[in-house]
Amino acid sequence: MNSSTFWMPFTPIEAAKNPLRVASGQGSWLVLEDGSRILDGISSWWVNLHGHGRKEIAEAIYHQALTLEQVIPAGLTHGPAEALAEGVLSHLPEALCRMFYSDDGSTAVEVALKMAVQYWWNQGETRRTRFLAFEGAYHGDTLGAMSVGDRSSGFSDPFRPLMFDVAYLPWPSTWDNDEDIELKENAALKALDEALENHGDTFAGLIVEPLIQGAGGMRFCRPEFLLGVQNRMKAAGLLVIYDEVMTGFGRTGEWFSCVKAKTSPDIVCLSKGITGGFLPLGATVTTKKVQDAFLGDDSSRTFWHGHSYTANPLACAAGLASLRLMEKEPFRKFESWHRELGEALQDHPRIRRFRAMGTIAAMELLSDGSGGYFDASGPLLRKAFLDAGVLLRPLGNVIYILPPYCTTREELALIYETIAAVVEGL
Numbered sequence: 001m002n003s004s005t006f007w008m009p010f011t012p013i014e015a016a017k018n019p020l021r022v023a024s025g026q027g028s029w030l031v032l033e034d035g036s037r038i039l040d041g042i043s044s045w046w047v048n049l050h051g052h053g054r055k056e057i058a059e060a061i062y063h064q065a066l067t068l069e070q071v072i073p074a075g076l077t078h079g080p081a082e083a084l085a086e087g088v089l090s091h092l093p094e095a096l097c098r099m100f101y102s103d104d105g106s107t108a109v110e111v112a113l114k115m116a117v118q119y120w121w122n123q124g125e126t127r128r129t130r131f132l133a134f135e136g137a138y139h140g141d142t143l144g145a146m147s148v149g150d151r152s153s154g155f156s157d158p159f160r161p162l163m164f165d166v167a168y169l170p171w172p173s174t175w176d177n178d179e180d181i182e183l184k185e186n187a188a189l190k191a192l193d194e195a196l197e198n199h200g201d202t203f204a205g206l207i208v209e210p211l212i213q214g215a216g217g218m219r220f221c222r223p224e225f226l227l228g229v230q231n232r233m234k235a236a237g238l239l240v241i242y243d244e245v246m247t248g249f250g251r252t253g254e255w256f257s258c259v260k261a262k263t264s265p266d267i268v269c270l271s272k273g274i275t276g277g278f279l280p281l282g283a284t285v286t287t288k289k290v291q292d293a294f295l296g297d298d299s300s301r302t303f304w305h306g307h308s309y310t311a312n313p314l315a316c317a318a319g320l321a322s323l324r325l326m327e328k329e330p331f332r333k334f335e336s337w338h339r340e341l342g343e344a345l346q347d348h349p350r351i352r353r354f355r356a357m358g359t360i361a362a363m364e365l366l367s368d369g370s371g372g373y374f375d376a377s378g379p380l381l382r383k384a385f386l387d388a389g390v391l392l393r394p395l396g397n398v399i400y401i402l403p404p405y406c407t408t409r410e411e412l413a414l415i416y417e418t419i420a421a422v423v424e425g426l
C-alpha cells in the first residue's frame with residue numbers, strides 16, 4: 001500500500017510521508033495496523049460524538065442503505081430528511097423553523113452567506129452584500145467561508161484577490177480568572193457600534209462562532225457578549241449568523257451554543273457532529289422571517305442553490321440515530337471532570353489561560369515561539385502526545401481536549417496525565 005496518492009488536508013506534503021495507518025476504531029480508541037492503540041482526544045477533528053464504531057449508527061446506515069440510498073432532493077422528499085430536520089429543530093430556539101441541507105461545514109456557511117445576501121436583495125436592498133466577522137474566526141476553506149475567516153494565519157494569502165470585503169471586529173477572548181474581560185468586551189462592542197454607524201447600510205449581517213472560536217485557538221467568549229452583539233444587530237435590523245459547526249450538538253455543555261447563551265440567531269450553520277461523525281452532512285437553519293423573503297411567484301426570488309447529495313438519506317439516518325444517543329445528554333458530565341482534572345495543570349508554570357466549557361478544555365503553553373497556529377511548539381507537542389498514545393492536535397501553543405462523549409473519566413484522566421508528562425518533559 002502506498003500513501004503517496006492521498007494528498008492530505010492541512011498537511012505539508014513532505015511531512016506526510018509516514019502517516020499512522022489506522023485499521024479500526026472502538027469507542028474512544030483508534031487501533032493502528034500494527035495493533036497499537038491511541039486514545040482519540042479530539043473526536044477525530046471534532047466530528048465524532050459518541051465514539052468510534054457505534055453500532056446504533058452503523059445499523060441505521062445499513063438499514064437505510066437497503067431501503068433508499070439516495071434520491072434527487074428537488075421536489076422529492078423522504079422520511080429521514082424530514083425527521084432529522086424536525087428532531088434538530090426541536091432542540092433549537094423556537095424561531096428557527098426551517099432547515100436547508102448541504103454537505104459539510106463550509107457549504108453550510110456558504111448557504112448562510114448567500115441566504116443572507118439574497119434575503120436583502122429580494123427586498124430591493126441590493127447594496128447589502130458585506131459581512132461583519134471576528135478576528136481569529138474560522139468558517140471553512142471554500143472561497144466564501146474563507147473570506148469571512150481570519151486572514152492573519154497566511155493560509156488564505158494566495159487567494160486574497162478572490163476574497164470579498166469583510167469588516168473585522170476584535171474577539172474578546174477569555175479564560176479562568178481573566179480580569180480584563182469587560183474592557184475587551186466593551187472595545188469589541190464599540191467597534192461594532194462604529195461599524196454599524198459608519199457603514200450600516202452596506203451590511204447583510206454578522207457571522208460568529210458562538211461562545212468558542214474553534215480553529216482560531218479554542219478562544220472562548222462570554223454569553224453576555226453574544227447578547228450585546230445580538231441587541232445591536234437587532235436594533236440595526238441586520239441578520240446574525242451563528243456558525244455552530246463545531247459548537248453544535250452538545251460541545252459547549254448545552255445542545256447548542258445559542259441555547260446556552262440564551263440568544264436567538266437568524267441563521268445557524270451545522271455540520272461536524274450532526275451524523276455522530278459517520279457521514280458528511282451540513283445544514284443551515286433559519287427563521288420564518290428569513291424564509292418569507294423568498295416567497296412569491298417571481299422566480300428571481302427563489303434560492304437557486306443546491307448540492308447533488310442534499311439530504312442524503314444515509315447521512316440523515318445516521319443523524320437520527322446520533323440524535324437518539326444525544327437525547328441521553330451524554331455531554332453534560334464533562335465540564336466538572338475537566339475542572340477537577342485540570343486543576344493541577346492550571347498551576348504549572350508553563351501553562352496559562354486554562355478554560356473549560358462543556359466538553360471542551362483548552363490551555364496555552366508558554367513558549368519561546370510566535371504563539372498562534374504556526375508556533376513551533378505545535379508539531380513537537382503533537383508528536384510527543386502520539387508517542388505517548390494520545391491523539392491531540394494542538395493549535396500552535398494551544399493544547400485542547402475535545403473528547404467523544406463515550407469517553408470515561410479514567411480515559412480523560414489519562415489524557416490530562418499525558419499532557420502533564422509531556423509538558424514536564426519539554
Ligand SMILES: *Cc1c(COP(=O)(O)O)cnc(C)c1O
Binds near residue numbers: 105140243244
Ligand atoms: C470545521 C469548521 C467549519 C468547516 O467545516 P468543514 O466540514 O471542514 O468544511 C466551519 N466552521 C467551523 C466553526 C468549523 O469548526
